[in-house]
Amino acid sequence: MSSVLLERGRARTRWRRWLYGGLGAAAAVGLLAVLGVLIPLDWVTTLSAVFMYILLAEGWNILGGYAGYLNFGMVTFFGVGAYTAGVLCTQYNVHPLLTIPLAGIMATVVALLVGVPALRLRGVYFAILTLIISFLTQVLVTNLDITGGASGIYMPSLPFDPFTNEQIFYYAFLGLMLLAVLLAFIIEHSRFGYALVAIREDEDPAEILGVRTTWLKTQALLLGAFLAGVAGAIYAFHTSYIEPQGTFSLDISIDVVLMSLVGGLGTWQGPVIGVPLMLVTAQVLRILAGELPFFGSTIPPEFDRVVFGIILILVALLAPYGVMGLVRRVRGRRLTV
Amino acid sequence: MEPVLQVDSLSKRFGSIVALERVSFALEAGTILGLIGPNGSGKTTLLNTLNGLYRPDSGEIRYLGRPTRNLRPHQLALLGISRTFQNARVFHTLTVSQNMLVPLVHARVHGAEAQERARQLLTFVGLERYQALPASELSGGQQKLLEFARALMTEPRLVLMDEPFGGVHPEIKALLLERIREAQQERQVSFIIVSHEIPDLLSLARTIICMSYGRIIARGSPQEVSEHPDVIAAYLGHAGGQAQTSPSSSVSSSSYFEQAGGHPS
């Protein structure tokens, strides 16, 4: 009797939580959609970058956060996506819109080629291999003819005024980011997601209990690579010029990991919190620092790295499970290693 | 009738350590085999080899008449071999019911049906109240219960249990014993159960095998094995069936085995 009541009460709170969650999400999406036409140009650009990094971080999180495989290779898939769009568009006259899914597919194929051998390694070895692969692809792209070598590729520009241009990319990244967040949410509440966490926590028992661990990790990598490839393609059209040093910069890989870590690994909310926290803080501090006399008019590009480093140290000291770890603790759930 | 498991002359070495030496036995469907032996005698290694984690150096394992040599652990799980661990290995940040769903990740079972099966099995072991709790918040004994329920999720034919009663309160131990017997009798599940204490196995196992230094040194009914001179010698004369009923000898033998230090499984 009492347990029936208890169960009913629990079902009602669950239902209510979903309702409020849904309403909150709808409100946030609506707000972001309106912001695109309200805020000044440089903030449109900043938010586009935020959306792009959330997209990348959600993609990274599937393998890196849920399954606990530290992947420093996201920039490889991002770069492959950018270059696929660039090459197809400028050398094969493929319609720009069509190059975007093709970029995702190409990044997935590359992930399959590097991932299948790499995912047989565990722990530090996997992380190091992803670093090596990143360097190798950068070298490869710098030396190939089809990619334009070190001089890069000039992308065709959209036939609009600069402001409309920025808004188009704002909405493109916003839409894709929402899809990525939704995907992460679905994964987190599925058996696939539980099995990924099981791999992170104790891989041998997971396999013994029937989880095809290598295949699951590969799937997680491929999903992330597809998202990164698509992000890379849109980035390429956005910046209008791609070259190996910037597009394959290891900074991108590292930033994605840091932002996910700060937000909270293995939660769909982690990137949504961590990315804006870091990018907006860096942006605000950059503006403030511009006022200081000793920087003059030029703030060195390393400025962001210093800010990210300080945020990382603060998070490591104050919130070892990221911001989401704090949120869960407030909700009364204990997290243990 | 064909045995569930047929093990022939299985050997496994780790460097100079002989963990298994020409181990042979058969397991009939729906029966329980007890496995005892001092620390480091190869019990866990045997289970690890049976579910494909280790490859034997020589010998053959047939599960339902089929050689398992080239099968990976997850493939054996799919065919119906399930497992619990010496130190409970639950997935800590997952909730209790999420733990239950992990083995069904590839199963063609609808989500609602999988959750219903999880709920029933959790009720079976008395954990239904803890479904939404992270598994890390369960006590050690409760984690053993969760492992047992989780092992039944795939509706296995054979369950390998490594020291299910180790560090478990008598109350939970009694529940576990009863549930194992029910699973055996009502679902025709076969078990291999590793234990240090013969008395725990008396009521369950028809046959007990005693291992020492990787070899089977005795096999037979619980009574026969506990009276076997080699078994008594292997347990330093303390842990024979009769001797173990006296509390002092049982304490001294188990504390000896704690210190003897096998490997951390």
Ligand SMILES: Nc1ncnc2c1ncn2[C@@H]1O[C@H](COP(=O)(O)OP(=O)(O)OP(=O)(O)O)[C@@H](O)[C@H]1O
């Ligand atoms: N992965 C491994 N690598 C190296 N040696 C191992 C490994 N696994 C087991 N061994 C060795 O094999 C022997 C048998 O170990 P095993 O764990 O099977 O013993 P056990 O009977 O389960 O002991 P316990 O009662 O302490 O659990 C030990 O000497 C152990 O050191």
Ligand SMILES: [Mg+2]
């Ligand atoms: Mg053992």
